[in-house]
Amino acid sequence: MTARPENPHQxxxxxxxxxxxxxxxxxxxxxARLSPSKLALELDRLTKLNLLESGxxxxxxxxxxxxxxxxxxxxxxxxxxxxxxxxxxxxxxGELEVLGHLSKPADVRDGPEAVxxxxxxxxxxxxxxxxTEIHGVGIGVPGPVSFLDxxxxxxxxxxxxxRFPVRETLSREFGCPVLVDNDVNIxxxxxLHAGLARAVGDFLLVKIGTxxxxxxxxxxxxxxxxxxxxxxxxxxxxxxDGPLCTCGNTGCLEAYFGGAxxxxxxQAAAEAGESPFLAERLAHEETLTAEDxxxxxxxxxxxxxxxxxxxxxxxxxxxxxxVSFFNPGLVIIGGGVAGLGHALLAEIRSVxxxxxxxxxxxxxxIVLSELGDTAGIIGATRLISDHVFSVE
Amino acid sequence: MTARPENPHQxxxxxxxxxxxxxxxxxxxxxARLSPSKLALELDRLTKLNLLESGxxxxxxxxxxxxxxxxxxxxxxxxxxxxxxxxxxxxxxGELEVLGHLSKPADVRDGPEAVxxxxxxxxxxxxxxxxTEIHGVGIGVPGPVSFLDxxxxxxxxxxxxxRFPVRETLSREFGCPVLVDNDVNIxxxxxLHAGLARAVGDFLLVKIGTxxxxxxxxxxxxxxxxxxxxxxxxxxxxxxDGPLCTCGNTGCLEAYFGGAxxxxxxQAAAEAGESPFLAERLAHEETLTAEDxxxxxxxxxxxxxxxxxxxxxxxxxxxxxxVSFFNPGLVIIGGGVAGLGHALLAEIRSVxxxxxxxxxxxxxxIVLSELGDTAGIIGATRLISDHVFSVE
Numbered sequence: 001m002t003a004r005p006e007n008p009h010q011x012x013x014x015x016x017x018x019x020x021x022x023x024x025x026x027x028x029x030x031x032a033r034l035s036p037s038k039l040a041l042e043l044d045r046l047t048k049l050n051l052l053e054s055g056x057x058x059x060x061x062x063x064x065x066x067x068x069x070x071x072x073x074x075x076x077x078x079x080x081x082x083x084x085x086x087x088x089x090x091x092x093x094g095e096l097e098v099l100g101h102l103s104k105p106a107d108v109r110d111g112p113e114a115v116x117x118x119x120x121x122x123x124x125x126x127x128x129x130x131x132t133e134i135h136g137v138g139i140g141v142p143g144p145v146s147f148l149d150x151x152x153x154x155x156x157x158x159x160x161x162x163r164f165p166v167r168e169t170l171s172r173e174f175g176c177p178v179l180v181d182n183d184v185n186i187x188x189x190x191x192l193h194a195g196l197a198r199a200v201g202d203f204l205l206v207k208i209g210t211x212x213x214x215x216x217x218x219x220x221x222x223x224x225x226x227x228x229x230x231x232x233x234x235x236x237x238x239x240x241d242g243p244l245c246t247c248g249n250t251g252c253l254e255a256y257f258g259g260a261x262x263x264x265x266x267q268a269a270a271e272a273g274e275s276p277f278l279a280e281r282l283a284h285e286e287t288l289t290a291e292d293x294x295x296x297x298x299x300x301x302x303x304x305x306x307x308x309x310x311x312x313x314x315x316x317x318x319x320x321x322x323v324s325f326f327n328p329g330l331v332i333i334g335g336g337v338a339g340l341g342h343a344l345l346a347e348i349r350s351v352x353x354x355x356x357x358x359x360x361x362x363x364x365x366i367v368l369s370e371l372g373d374t375a376g377i378i379g380a381t382r383l384i385s386d387h388v389f390s391v392e
Numbered sequence: 393m394t395a396r397p398e399n400p401h402q403x404x405x406x407x408x409x410x411x412x413x414x415x416x417x418x419x420x421x422x423x424a425r426l427s428p429s430k431l432a433l434e435l436d437r438l439t440k441l442n443l444l445e446s447g448x449x450x451x452x453x454x455x456x457x458x459x460x461x462x463x464x465x466x467x468x469x470x471x472x473x474x475x476x477x478x479x480x481x482x483x484x485x486g487e488l489e490v491l492g493h494l495s496k497p498a499d500v501r502d503g504p505e506a507v508x509x510x511x512x513x514x515x516x517x518x519x520x521x522x523x524t525e526i527h528g529v530g531i532g533v534p535g536p537v538s539f540l541d542x543x544x545x546x547x548x549x550x551x552x553x554x555r556f557p558v559r560e561t562l563s564r565e566f567g568c569p570v571l572v573d574n575d576v577n578i579x580x581x582x583x584l585h586a587g588l589a590r591a592v593g594d595f596l597l598v599k600i601g602t603x604x605x606x607x608x609x610x611x612x613x614x615x616x617x618x619x620x621x622x623x624x625x626x627x628x629x630x631x632x633d634g635p636l637c638t639c640g641n642t643g644c645l646e647a648y649f650g651g652a653x654x655x656x657x658x659q660a661a662a663e664a665g666e667s668p669f670l671a672e673r674l675a676h677e678e679t680l681t682a683e684d685x686x687x688x689x690x691x692x693x694x695x696x697x698x699x700x701x702x703x704x705x706x707x708x709x710x711x712x713x714x715v716s717f718f719n720p721g722l723v724i725i726g727g728g729v730a731g732l733g734h735a736l737l738a739e740i741r742s743v744x745x746x747x748x749x750x751x752x753x754x755x756x757x758i759v760l761s762e763l764g765d766t767a768g769i770i771g772a773t774r775l776i777s778d779h780v781f782s783v784e
Contacts, residue, residue, distance in 0.1 A: 144751050154751060202618055214717065218610055225719020226594055229751040236713040237747055249747065318713070321628040325606065325714055327617020355629055355641065359536050359546060359621040 002135045002176045003049040004392050009034060009042050014051060014071065014094075014389040019193075021095050022055050022070035043069055051075070051094075071095055074132045077385055078174070080119050080139040081183060081376030083336070084108050084157055084210035085259070087115065089122040090377035094135075096193060096385065098374055100126040108142055111160035116169060136388045137170050137178045138380030140186035142210070144229045150180045153228075157211065157246075179384050183207070183376060184231055185222050187369075188215025190379030191332050195371045200330045205369075206233075206319065207335035210259040214322070234258070236318050253318050257311035259337050262290040265307050275303035290337050297343065305343065312344045316351025323356040323364065334369030341368070394527045394568045395441040396784050401426060401434050406443060406463065406486075406781040411585075413487055414447050414462035435461055443467070443486075463487055466524045469777055470566070472511050472531040473575060473768030475728070476500050476549055476602035477651070479507065481514040482769035486527075488585060488777065490766055492518040500534055503552035508561060528780040529562050529570045530772030532578035534603070536621045542572045545620075549603065549638075571776050575599070575768060576623055577614050579761075580607025582771030583724050587763045592722045597761075598625075598711065599727035602651040606714070626650070628710050645710050649703035651729050654682040657699050667695035682729050689735065697735060704736045708743025715748040715756065726761030733760070 005011040013032055017023060023031075029039045046052035055068040071094030081088040085108070090101040102122045106115055119139075143161065146153045152161040170178040181189075188205040191197040197205070197217065205215035214231040216223040224230050234254035235247050242251025243261070255261060266288035270278035277296040282288055296304030319331065331352075333345060349366050356364075369375055397403040405424055409415060415423075421431045438444035447460040463486030473480040477500070482493040494514045500507055511531075535553065538545045544553040562570040573581075580597040583589040589597070589609065597607035606623040608615040616622050626646035627639050634643030635653070647653060658680040662670035669688040674680055688696030711723065723744075725737060741758050748756075761767055 144749075216717075218615065223610065225752065226721040227719055227751055227754065229716075229749055230719035231717065232719075232749050232752070233713075233717055235749055236716055237709065317629065321625075321710070321713055322717055324621075324628055325608075325623060325625055325717070327619055327622035327624075329618040357536075357621055357624050357627055359619055360617065360624070362619065 002133075002388060003051055004388060004390070005049075005051070006045060006391070007042075008391055009038070010046055010051075011390050013042060013046065015386075017052075017069070017071045018095055018385060018389060022068050024066040024068050026066035028069065075135050076130070076132050077381035077388075078123055078134055078137040079186075079377035079380030079384075080123070080137065080170075081186065081373075081380060082106075082108060082115060082119065082139065082141045083183060083376075084142045086336075087119050087122060088373050088377055089119055089126065090374065090381070091123070091126045091130075092378070092381045094385070096378055096381050098377060101374060101377060102126055103373060108158050108161075112164040112166065112169075116166070120173060134174045134176050136176050136381075136384035137174050138186065138382070138384035139166060139170065139178065139180050140183035140376050140380050141166065141180060142183045144232060145180055145182050145185075146228050152180070177384060177387055179387055181222075181380075181383055182213070182215075182228075182231075183209075184213035184215045185224070186379035186383055187334055187375045188217055188222060188379065189382045190371055190375035190377070191215075191334070191369060192217055192220065192379075193382045194378050195369060195375060196332055196367055197330055202326075202328050203330040203332065204319075204322065204326065204328045205332045205334060206315065208258055208315065208333065208337040209335040211254045212258045212315065216326070233318060233322070236321075238314050238317055253314060256314040257337075259290045262293050262307060262311065262337065263288055266290075266293050266296075266304070269303040269307070275301050277301040278304065290340070294340050297340065308340050308343050309347050311337075311340075312347025313351055315344075316348040317355065319348060320352045320355035323352055323360050327360045328364065331364065331366045332369050333366070334371070334375055336373075338368055394525075394780060395443055396780060396782070397441075397443070398437060398783070399434075400783055401430070402438055402443075403782050405434060405438065407778075409444075409461070409463045410487055410777060410781065414460050416458040416460050418458035420461065468522070468524050468526050469773035469780075470515055470526055470529040471578075471769035471772030471776075472515070472529065472562075473578065473765075473772060474498075474500060474507060474511065474531065474533045475575060475768075476534045478728075479511050479514060480765050480769055481511055481518065482766065482773070483515070483518045483522075484770070484773045486777070488770055488773050490769060493766060493769060494518055495765060500550050500553075504556040504558065504561075508558070512565060526566045526568050528568050528773075528776035529566050530578065530774070530776035531558060531562065531570065531572050532575035532768055532772050533558065533572065534575045534601070536624060537572055537574045537577075538620050544572070569776060569779055571779055573614075573772075573775055574605070574620075574623075575601075576605035576607045577616070578771035578775055579726055579767045580609055580614060580771065581774045582763055582767035582769070583607075583726070583761060584609055584612065584771075585774045586770050587761060587767060588724055588759055589722055594718075594720050595722040595724065596711075596714065596718065596720045597724045597726060598707065600650055600707065600725065600729040601727040603646045604650045604707065608718070625710060625714070628713075630706050630709055645706060648706040649729075651682045654685050654699060654703065654729065655680055658682075658685050658688075658696070661695045661699070667693050669693040670696065682732070686732050689732065700732050700735050701739050703729075703732075704739025705743055707736075708740040709747065711740060712744045712747035715744055715752050719752045720756065723756065723758045724761050725758070726763070726767055728765075730760055 057065040075094035087106045212234045214233045235252040239251040243255040245252035245255035269275040270282040449457040467486035479498045604626045627644040631643040635647040637644035637647035661667040662674040
């Protein structure tokens, strides 16, 4: 059984230590606004629950040296980030520092049993030699997740996952609390916890992977909408006469840009003789990917650079509307395709700054994620640690 | 000096009575979760502050009959709703029931001094014979309002209003607390308080007046964004090659639809001989308005019906994106042009249900406001009463 705090004071202490690491009792009392005797009582209970440990004495601030406390060092959270074409798994301590991280290609269309088994394998490899208990598991999946029962619902690119009991399956396996969310939401939580959004209350995280999605943070919390589908921007219409989308409409953002659209365009450019670089690659590989486009662009291939620019323009057009509507304090661009880098970012910025209201873009930074593929893992452990570090 | 509650219990009691009207002490104690002695103490203090009054005995629930309390009947709030082409003013009691409402055409471009003077005149007419004090004034203006200093900022259609001290001016006049917000936000507050959104936490209010704007409610509170411009959707791009907008871009939503765009299109249709009805009107009037288009459509004029349908389609296209992004529980269409009625609504619904994610539209009602032009007044008094019924 994973121990949980017994009251809101204890929950607040654990969250403070999770965010800021070890602290002296004196500092903690100030931040948590607890009297020394009340603080001592709660710290004592948390120690008895095995959630907290002492760590020597702090430097003197003039009087008696204050004892240092930290989240118990044996605490472990597991974060699992299922993408459309990859699995990332990480183990963190109670401060959500990533202690180990493994990644492998995988196809989410293989279905939940096969994909979760691969994820469990990766966790097993990370835990070799570790005997400590897992205190919570967070997992993100690349499709909509029902807010009420926390299972994937009608996920367009995930046959077999509809209503699959991900939470129960993993909970049985690990014997600890498990929470499931959308992959984009956990990425936004990762940015909120450890990324560029740490000090920002209201921000957007645009994930450009195989598809395109948006994490919405309002006042430091993920905004999920009434049925949990908020931020699902991949099927926003960019144009009436655009490419056919897998959803049946035409001109959706995802039909224009994202990993899948880029692969399609790269193939077409190679076959049409528009890109010597991509044609050369295609001669040696069965299919092309977004990474090939990135390599082509890096080598100066004009067709690849054009694809990235046009993609950035389409993302920018949708984002410009959302910035006018939502007036965020920060926009972070992340996900595998964000690895295309600054050419993409420059194009997105150019369109948003031109098309959104000046009042909404006045002080609006649009930046690339600095967390890379750990954002999802950190976010998944943040999700489950928010739950574990709360009163039952 | 307007009295204010002294502690959070008193504030909660006042807000409960504002929402639900008179209640027995027994009921109030249950809802407010206060012991009878604590409740009696707070009710006594509120009575002494002249914020509360007793109103006889409730029907017996088996034991001793419980006394009824209500917000003091002498309390008055004033709501002022400045539109681009009109002023609405209302006086309410402490339960925000509209006791009197006056409206007149006005041009916001005449500047703050002239417009506020007209608003004060209207308030004066409503108060004739009343000797009671005003306890708070809420006012909405048709442009962005800075969240920090609560003054209008760079309002595109409001020359002279930039940074004008609306709050201080009215506060001096009435000798009571005043709050300013965007006209669309106060309309959304009105719907939240007394309209179709009473039981809905997350909803959008699309106001179609001279321009187009959107009020965003998250968890029962107006979401304003980091600089207060959230919901400013009038300049979202509908198409690259659309009409020139006053903002300098082309193809903005407002350039396609809204009171101003309809007037322009009506004029063009009349002059081109496409609409006998509008041509007839134009022969007797200097300019045409959205009301003329409504009358033409009601008479079966094909050009007018087409204008309304196309307008609905453009609003629907923008709204479809926002519904996918925000996943609201309800969308309310309001504002003067919403008076065009069900042809407009049908077109908006058709586009949103076709273009938004099924998961986001599954249980999504899209409805016309039932409050009409009192929404802004009620919302403005809700804004200021939230402030007056809170601890200083």
